[in-house]
Amino acid sequence: MLKKLTQSETLAEQAYREIKQAIIEGRFSPGEHLPEEAIASMLGISRTPLKKAIEKLSYEGLVDLRSGKIARVAEYTPNDIENFLQLRVLLEPFNVEQIVRIPISEEKMSELVELVEEQKKAIEDNDLYQFIQLDAEFHLSLAKLNPNQKLQQFIEQLNNNLHRRYLILSKTLEYGSKTAYEEHVSILKALQKGNPEEAGRAMKTHIQNVENRIRGYQASSLH
Numbered sequence: 001m002l003k004k005l006t007q008s009e010t011l012a013e014q015a016y017r018e019i020k021q022a023i024i025e026g027r028f029s030p031g032e033h034l035p036e037e038a039i040a041s042m043l044g045i046s047r048t049p050l051k052k053a054i055e056k057l058s059y060e061g062l063v064d065l066r067s068g069k070i071a072r073v074a075e076y077t078p079n080d081i082e083n084f085l086q087l088r089v090l091l092e093p094f095n096v097e098q099i100v101r102i103p104i105s106e107e108k109m110s111e112l113v114e115l116v117e118e119q120k121k122a123i124e125d126n127d128l129y130q131f132i133q134l135d136a137e138f139h140l141s142l143a144k145l146n147p148n149q150k151l152q153q154f155i156e157q158l159n160n161n162l163h164r165r166y167l168i169l170s171k172t173l174e175y176g177s178k179t180a181y182e183e184h185v186s187i188l189k190a191l192q193k194g195n196p197e198e199a200g201r202a203m204k205t206h207i208q209n210v211e212n213r214i215r216g217y218q219a220s221s222l223h
Contacts, residue, residue, distance in 0.1 A: 010049065012056075031073060108145060118134050187202040
């Protein structure tokens with residue numbers, strides 16, 4: 001189920017990436033236990049770097065790590081997702097409206113363009129893991145353009161601790177990665193035109209469509 005690791009980077013970092021990819025690809029399911037001894041044996045490492053990897057996955061919300069109990073893949077509820085999206089739909093449209101007015105430098109705009117182009121390539125390569133990384137990076141990059149550090153922190157916390165967790169566990173990005181990419185293109189075009197209102201609408205539409213895709217996937221998975 002998991003491949004043995006090499007020494008090109010720290011074993012903890014490799015274990016984190018390998019287990020995370022297994023969760024993304026559905027090789028580990030929500031609620032499934034992750035016994036340290038068995039996982040360490042699969043990866044060909046000791047339990048020390050594995051513990052560090054699981055702690056990082058726990059911080060991101062992908063693993064439930066409770067004292068005295070075996071770690072397990074996190075689960076989610078529709079109510080969790082709804083609460084999370086309510087916060088995103090308030091903060092992220094407001095953020096893009098603000099950063100357009102700053103305005104965005106040519107250098108930063110070029111970086112955003114490159115991120116979106118890399119998302120397209122990830123879809124063409126059918127690399128869901130890479131697309132998820134780039135999707136999160138796109139939203140975080142937009143937040144970092146805002147000089148309001150508190151707003152940056154709120155959006156970053158939502159994305160790091162919640163965005164990946166619910167979008168990964170609900171399989172929403174696998175279900176609608178191409179559409180998500182197209183919505184990112186719409187946001188990018190509005191930013192390039194320097195239109196705050198259009199950028200805000202594009203971001204709001206994107207987040208609302210994320211919610212619709214989650215609901216659509218959940219409904220289809222019941223049949």
